[in-house]
Amino acid sequence: MEITFLGSGTSYGVPVLTCTCPVCTSTDPKNKRTRSSLWLRWKGTSLLIDTATEFRLQALQANIQQVDGVLYTHCHADHVFGLDDLRVFSRLTRKSVPVYGSAPTIAELREVFAYIFRHQGNSPDRAKIETHVVEGPFQVGNVLVETIPVLHGTLPIFGYRIGDLAYITDCSHIPPSSLAMLQDLEMLILGVVRFDPHHSHMHMAQALDLITELKPRQTYFTHISHLMEHNKVSRSLPPGVHLAYDGLTVGLP
Numbered sequence: 665m666e667i668t669f670l671g672s673g674t675s676y677g678v679p680v681l682t683c684t685c686p687v688c689t690s691t692d693p694k695n696k697r698t699r700s701s702l703w704l705r706w707k708g709t710s711l712l713i714d715t716a717t718e719f720r721l722q723a724l725q726a727n728i729q730q731v732d733g734v735l736y737t738h739c740h741a742d743h744v745f746g747l748d749d750l751r752v753f754s755r756l757t758r759k760s761v762p763v764y765g766s767a768p769t770i771a772e773l774r775e776v777f778a779y780i781f782r783h784q785g786n787s788p789d790r791a792k793i794e795t796h797v798v799e800g801p802f803q804v805g806n807v808l809v810e811t812i813p814v815l816h817g818t819l820p821i822f823g824y825r826i827g828d829l830a831y832i833t834d835c836s837h838i839p840p841s842s843l844a845m846l847q848d849l850e851m852l853i854l855g856v857v858r859f860d861p862h863h864s865h866m867h868m869a870q871a872l873d874l875i876t877e878l879k880p881r882q883t884y885f886t887h888i889s890h891l892m893e894h895n896k897v898s899r900s901l902p903p904g905v906h907l908a909y910d911g912l913t914v915g916l917p
Contacts, residue, residue: 665704665705665706665826665827665829665915665916666704666705666706666913666914666915667702667703667704667705667829667851667853667913667914667915667916668702668703668704668726668911668912668913669700669702669884669886669908669909669910669911669912669913670698670701670702670703670712670716670719670722670723670725670726670910670911671697671698671699671700671701671716671718671722671910672697672698672700672886672887672888672907672908672909672910672912673697673698673699673700673887673888673889673910674697674699674700674742674857674887674888674889675699675740675741675742676889676890677697677698677699677717677718678695678696678697678888678889678890679696679890680890683890685890686893687890687891687892687893688890690893692894692895693909693910694894694895694907694909694910695890695893695894696910697888697909697910698716698717698718698721698722698910699716699717699718699742699743700714700716700742700743700833700855700886700887701713701714701715701716701719701722701743701746702714702831702853702886703726703728704826704829706806706807706826706827707805707806707807708805708806709732709733709804709805709806709807710728710730710731710732711731711732711733711734711735711804711805711807711809711826712731712733712734712735713734713735713736713737713824713831714734714735714736714737714743714744714833715734715743715744715745715746715747715749715750716742716743716745716746717741717742717745717746718746719745719746719747719749720746720749722746722910723749725910725911726911730753730756731750731753731761732762732804732805733761733762733763733764733804733805734747734750734761734762734763734764735763735764735765735804735809735822735824736763736764736765736769736770736773736822737765737769737821737822737823737824737833737834738765738766738769738816738819738821738822738834739765739768739769739772739773739776740834743834744773744776747763747773747777747780747791747793748777748780748791749791750763750791750793751789751790751791751792754791754792754793759792760792760793760794761791761792761793761794762794762795762796762804763793763794763795763796764796764798764802764804764809765795765796765797765798765822766797766798766799766811766820766821766822767797767799768820769821769822770795770796770797773795774795777793780793781793781795798811799811807826807827808826808827809824809825809826810824810825810826810845811823811824812824812825812830812832812838812842812845812846813839813841813842814832814835814837814838814839814842815835815836815837815838815839816834816835816836816864816865817836817863817864819864821834821835823835823842825845825846827850827916828848828849828850828851828916829849829850829851829852829853829916830845830846830849830851830852830853830880831853832852832853832854832855833853833854833855833886833887834855834864834865834887835854835855835865835866836862836863836864836865836866838874843877843878846878846880847878849878849880849881850880850881850882850916850917851880851881851882851883851884851914851916852875852878852880852882852883852884853883853884853885853886853908854866854871854874854875854883854884854885854886855885855886855887856868856871856885856886856887856888857887857888857889857891858889858891858892859891859892860891865887871885872902872905875902875905880904881904882904882905882906882914883904883905883906884906884907884908884912884914885905885906885907885908886908888907888908892907894907894909
């Protein structure tokens with residue numbers, strides 16, 4: 665399994681507009697963060713988790729040539745606004761790109777991008793998207809995907825488990841039934857925005873406590889704000905715990 669962090673930033677991105685803090689003005693490319701999304705290749709299947717606002721630029725940088733499906737965590741702008749750029753992949757294959765999510769997420773996607781779904785067969789320039797409401801395990805190509813219900817503040821959203829990888833972003837609470845799905849992980853990818861507590865996202869101490877409980881072999885933090893300087897924070901993390909950065913590619917056995 666190969667995994668590429670297409671983006672690793674929060675909804676603001678880094679640098680934040682108008683901000684002159686040390687991270688936003690840093691020349692270190694690891695402190696430049698587009699909005700969070702993931703590209704996964706396994707068993708001949710190419711999957712995206714979310715299509716971030718900068719998806720077109722991310723896909724060019726990563727040289728994505730194939731998209732067999734998109735797993736959506738929830739319908740917030742920073743996670744879905746790149747959906748229109750899937751039209752290139754539907755034109756390449758002359759097939760609809762399947763996208764997956766909870767019932768509320770899919771309903772909101774169809775509302776936000778109503779112009780796409782209103783004229784699915786009538787314009788070659790519009791993305792051809794096939795929506796799928798999912799609740800439990802489902803198959804995309806050769807890959808089995810499990811949904812992991814979590815809370816983003818008070819909003820129910822999805823994380824996903826694929827083999828020994830779990831991806832959970834925009835999460836402030838994981839219910840016990842979902843914690844049971846996160847055992848024996850090779851890799852946990854977790855959204856961690858800052859050190860101080862946050863009403864709808866995990867903060868650093870909360871995330872480290874979760875890692876102590878779950879004991880994944882490797883953990884990568886994503887959805888990182890401008891309140892974390894890459895090298896400084898990386899040096900403070902325990903063994904096996906890392907900050908992700910845009911363009912980072914890692915493999916799983």
